[in-house]
Every structure is written in C-alpha cells, then in structure tokens.
Amino acid sequence: MAVHITLPESRKKSAAPDAPKHLVTPGDVITTDTGYMRGHGTYMDDDKLKASLAGVVERVNKLICVQPLKTRYNGEIGDVVVGRVTEVGQRRWRVDVNSRLDAVLMLSAVNLPGGELRRRSAEDELMMREYLVEGDLISAEVQAIFHDGALSLHTRSLKYGKLAQGLMVQVSPSLVKRRKTHFHNLPCGASVILGNNGYVWICPTVDDEKVESSGGYEQDLEPVPSTDREVIARLRNCILSLATHKLMLYDTSVLYAYEASRQYQVKDLLQPDIAEKVADDTRQRLQMESG
Amino acid sequence: MAGLEIISDQGYRIDGRRSSELRKVCARMGVFTQADGSAYIEQGNTKALATVYGPHEVRKGRGKIQHDRAVVNCQFSMATFSTGERKSRPKGDRRSQEMSMHLRQTFEAVIVTELFPRSQIDIYVQILQADGGNYCACVNAATLAVIDAGIPMKDYVCACTAGFIQDSPLLDISYVEESAGAPFLTVAMMPKSEQIVLLEMNSRLHADNMEKVLDLATQGCKDVFAVLDRHVRDHVSESHALMTAS
Numbered sequence: 431m432a433v434h435i436t437l438p439e440s441r442k443k444s445a446a447p448d449a450p451k452h453l454v455t456p457g458d459v460i461t462t463d464t465g466y467m468r469g470h471g472t473y474m475d476d477d478k479l480k481a482s483l484a485g486v487v488e489r490v491n492k493l494i495c496v497q498p499l500k501t502r503y504n505g506e507i508g509d510v511v512v513g514r515v516t517e518v519g520q521r522r523w524r525v526d527v528n529s530r531l532d533a534v535l536m537l538s539a540v541n542l543p544g545g546e547l548r549r550r551s552a553e554d555e556l557m558m559r560e561y562l563v564e565g566d567l568i569s570a571e572v573q574a575i576f577h578d579g580a581l582s583l584h585t586r587s588l589k590y591g592k593l594a595q596g597l598m599v600q601v602s603p604s605l606v607k608r609r610k611t612h613f614h615n616l617p618c619g620a621s622v623i624l625g626n627n628g629y630v631w632i633c634p635t636v637d638d639e640k641v642e643s644s645g646g647y648e649q650d651l652e653p654v655p656s657t658d659r660e661v662i663a664r665l666r667n668c669i670l671s672l673a674t675h676k677l678m679l680y681d682t683s684v685l686y687a688y689e690a691s692r693q694y695q696v697k698d699l700l701q702p703d704i705a706e707k708v709a710d711d712t713r714q715r716l717q718m719e720s721g
Numbered sequence: 722m723a724g725l726e727i728i729s730d731q732g733y734r735i736d737g738r739r740s741s742e743l744r745k746v747c748a749r750m751g752v753f754t755q756a757d758g759s760a761y762i763e764q765g766n767t768k769a770l771a772t773v774y775g776p777h778e779v780r781k782g783r784g785k786i787q788h789d790r791a792v793v794n795c796q797f798s799m800a801t802f803s804t805g806e807r808k809s810r811p812k813g814d815r816r817s818q819e820m821s822m823h824l825r826q827t828f829e830a831v832i833v834t835e836l837f838p839r840s841q842i843d844i845y846v847q848i849l850q851a852d853g854g855n856y857c858a859c860v861n862a863a864t865l866a867v868i869d870a871g872i873p874m875k876d877y878v879c880a881c882t883a884g885f886i887q888d889s890p891l892l893d894i895s896y897v898e899e900s901a902g903a904p905f906l907t908v909a910m911m912p913k914s915e916q917i918v919l920l921e922m923n924s925r926l927h928a929d930n931m932e933k934v935l936d937l938a939t940q941g942c943k944d945v946f947a948v949l950d951r952h953v954r955d956h957v958s959e960s961h962a963l964m965t966a967s
Contacts, residue, residue: 457875473873
C-alpha cells in the first residue's frame with residue numbers, strides 16, 4: 431500500500447494583505463457619535479457603539495454593521511437552500527439548513543406528487559412519511575422568516591424537491607456567492623446546487639422532462655455510471671479545495687477549478703499541495719478575467 | 722517542595738522568567754473545518770484546544786430550551802496524556818464538572834445570548850498538556866474559538882493567574898509554582914471594559930497583599946489580550962484579503 435506523507439510546512443503569509451479599511455474585534459468602539467443606527471454585530475454601551483464580532487465594518491448611510499468572516503447561515507427570503515429533514519411533525523417537516531434554528535417545511539408548501547393542486551386533506555397528512563422521512567435531503571426556497579429567526583421553506587416549483595442520487599458537500603455559507611441562479615448544469619456532465627446555506631449538492635445531470643413527469647418526488651434509483659461518479663467526485667474535491675482556500679463559490683469558479691484539476695487524478699486532489707495548486711490556478715484565472 | 726527555590730536571589734523564577742512576565746503565548750484560529758469555530762493555544766507548556774458548535778437547535782433535552790436567549794453548554798476535559806502521570810480521565814468527574822461550570826458562567830456573561838432565542842451554543846475545551854493555569858488556557862482558547870465562530874460577544878474574556886510566593890506576587894504561575902502550596906488567584910476579565918467575570922482564590926491570602934496580586938493579575942489579563950487581539954486581527958485581515966481577492 432502506498433502511503434503519502436507530507437512534512438509540516440510553515441504556512442506562507444499571503445503577500446502583506448493591505449489591511450482592510452476598518453477592522454474591528456469584539457469590544458472595539460466603532461463610533462461615539464450617537465447619530466448612527468445599530469446594525470448586526472454591534473451593540474450600544476453607555477452611548478458608544480461597539481462591535482460584538484471580529485470583522486469588517488460596513489456603513490450604509492446611517493446604518494453600521496459588522497460583517498463577520500464566517501457564521502451560521504442567516505436566511506433571506508428567496509434564498510435557495512439544501513437541507514436535511516430531521517423530524518416529521520404535525521403538518522410540517524423540520525429541516526436542518528445549517529441555520530441557528532431548524533427550518534420548517536409546511537405540508538401546504540410542497541407540491542404533491544403528480545403536481546396536483548388541491549387542499550391538503552387528512553390522508554395527505556398520514557402520507558407525509560411517504561414523501562419525506564428523517565434523513566432525506568431536499569432543495570427548497572426560503573419563503574418567510576419567523577420572528578425568532580427560524581425559516582419557513584417552500585418547494586412549490588419543479589426545480590425544488592427531494593434530492594435523489596448525488597453527494598452533499600458542506601462549506602461556509604459566506605463562501606457561496608449570491609447569484610441569479612444557484613442551479614447549474616455544468617458542461618462536465620454534472621449538476622450542482624450551490625445552496626445559500628453552504629450546503630452544496632452535486633448530482634449527475636438529469637433531463638428536465640423526467641422531472642416534470644414525476645413532480646419532483648420520484649427517486650431515480652438507476653445505478654450511476656462510473657464515469658459520472660468520477661466527475662462528481664472530482665467536483666467535490668474541487669469545491670472543497672476552493673473552500674479551504676477561501677475562494678467564492680459560483681458557477682465560473684467551480685468550472686475553472688474543475689478544468690484546472692483535469693491534469694491530476696481525482697484522489698490526488700485530496701493532497702493539500704495539489705489542492706492549493708488547483709485553488710491558486712483558479713484564483714489567477716478569475717483575476718485575469720476580471721481585470 | 723521543601724528546598725526548591727521558586728525565586729532565585731537574582732529575582733528569576735525556575736523557568737527563567739521575571740516575576741511579572743507571562744509565558745510565551747502561541748495561538749491559532751480555525752484549526753478544524755467541521756466545527757463552527759475552533760482555536761488552539763499554547764501558554765508555555767500548557768496547551769488547550771477549543772471547539773465551538775452553534776448556535777444550533779437544541780437536540781437533546783428539550784427541557785433546557787430558553788425562549789428568550791441561547792443556552793451555553795460547556796464541556797471541559799483533559800487528555801489522558803496531559804499530565805506527568807498517564808491516567809484515563811472520565812468527563813464526569815468532580816473537578817472537570819466544576820471547571821465546565823466555571824467556563825459556562827464565564828461565557829454566559831460575555832456572549833450576547835439574547836440574539837439567539839431557543840438555540841444552544843456548545844463549547845468543548847480539552848487540555849492537551851497541563852502545566853498550570855489550565856482554566857486560563859481554556860478561557861483564552863474558547864474566546865478565540867467563539868470569535869472564530871462569529872458569535873457576538875460583548876468583549877474578549879482573558880484569564881490569567883497570579884500567585885503570592887516568598888512575599889512577592891508572581892504572574893502566570895506554572896505547575897511547579899502552583900504545587901508549592903502558596904496562595905494564588907485566578908482572574909477572568911473583560912480587558913476593554915475592565916470588568917471581572919470570574920475571580921477564584923485557592924487558599925488564604927492576607928488582605929493587605931490582595932490588591933497587589935489582583936493588580937498583577939489584571940495586568941496579566943491585559944497582556945494576554947494584546948497577544949490574542951493581534952492574532953485575531955492577523956487572522957481576520959488575512960482571510961478577508963483572500964475572500965475579496967476572488
């Protein structure tokens with residue numbers, strides 16, 4: 431058996447990061463001027479506005495916020511999320527979406543199999559476990575936010591619903607770039623759902639017609655060919671290497687990382703030095719195109 | 722410990738420090754990828770590892786749920802290899818339970834728990850090598866981990882010990898000095914607002930000396946804070962530069 435060993439390596443400092451405009455750590459006084467509004471990551475203490483997080487100060491007119499580098503997912507209405515069902519309850523499912531409280535998916539907020547549109551009856555309530563049980567993965571959209579911060583989800587579109595065969599990767603929610611669309615059919619033969627909550631779903635591409643006929647709740651359990659599985663595994667390793675080197679995730683960056691990784695074997699991408707090379711190549715290519 | 726001199730005639734301690742000198746502090750943030758926040762700290766030969774999960778849904782013991790704030794759950798443990806004598810240390814023993822309770826009280830005071838109703842924050846700390854000042858290393862490591870997790874805190878919490886040996890106050894005492902049997906004080910404080918979060922003394926100390934020792938410990942906390950703050954700023958500016966570059 432071949433064993434790969436790397437020696438400890440001193441982490442190289444990135445070329446003197448030009449200190450961001452206004453960096454604060456917990457307890458720092460941001461301003462003593464009382465004319466400002468208190469946003470996220472700040473608190474008032476005897477007429478001084480202080481930071482409660484370590485991060486960068488953002489000002490929008492009179493509002494002051496501190497943006498931390500990483501947190502749990504803070505939902506916003508309209509976000510695409512990937513989540514795992516943790517509990518089946520009274521007319522609702524509870525879904526773990528990496529948020530500070532579990533999200534709620536109401537029975538009335540899902541499309542019934544077959545795309546039927548009608549009132550949910552008592553039979554539907556009894557059939558809930560047929561659709562989704564504990565441990566199932568779903569993609570959904572944030573419909574509302576309750577006053578305590580919990581999210582309410584809906585899957586009332588054919589692109590949302592139960593996720594069948596594929597692979598989930600967990601990254602920090604702040605690394606997922608907000609875009610118009612978070613569903614991507616990549617030209618390499620796999621589809622990626624970049625959930626705003628940092629859960630990324632990678633699956634083999636399926637044609638839309640099949641989904642439409644099943645209503646989004648049928649699971650295709652055909653074995654996935656090994657070439658597709660290799661593409662999925664490669665994408666997973668690419669996404670993880672982008673995430674560990676703090677690159678934003680969106681369709682272009684994932685695709686560039688995939689192309690940069692083509693010269694290596696899939697398993698080699700797990701080695702830290704190669705993962706770094708792939709991330710660096712991607713970063714260079716993105717920087718070249720942007721500027 | 723008879724015959725062992727804690728302070729030499731020249732005013733140096735056993736490990737070569739002066740009486741108001743801290744041990745060398747090394748810290749790293751974000752050591753684990755799975756946890757929401759994590760940190761590792763070395764204070765001389767005392768090494769501690771802290772991980773923070775949350776705020777998240779309360780999964781076990783729904784009875785604990787607080788409807789107006791988050792629950793803070795701390796767990797302290799010591800590795801089997803952490804002391805001179807190898808010994809398996811169950812998590813539930815009296816000493817570590819007491820330590821867990823002190824940590825919980827410390828962090829409930831500084832974390833802005835009102836922002837996360839009905840959720841839970843887990844802080845797990847482990848001592849990998851014990852050489853005096855275990856509580857301090859735990860608090861300092863946990864502070865870094867909580868900051869790394871992006872959980873709002875009113876201020877840092879920094880902890881430091883100060884002892885009173887051979888009629889002079891000593892800062893940041895090591896295991897040998899701890900076991901000399903002299904009184905020592907453990908202080909956890911918020912360095913910017915100068916509020917004391919936890920104060921513990923292990924044996925009797927003359928009231929006249931109390932102020933001297935407390936002042937020294939306070940100064941030690943501020944010194945620790947200066948080191949931690951530098952680490953946090955380096956970490957934040959480095960990560961921020963990477964994220965904005967792409």
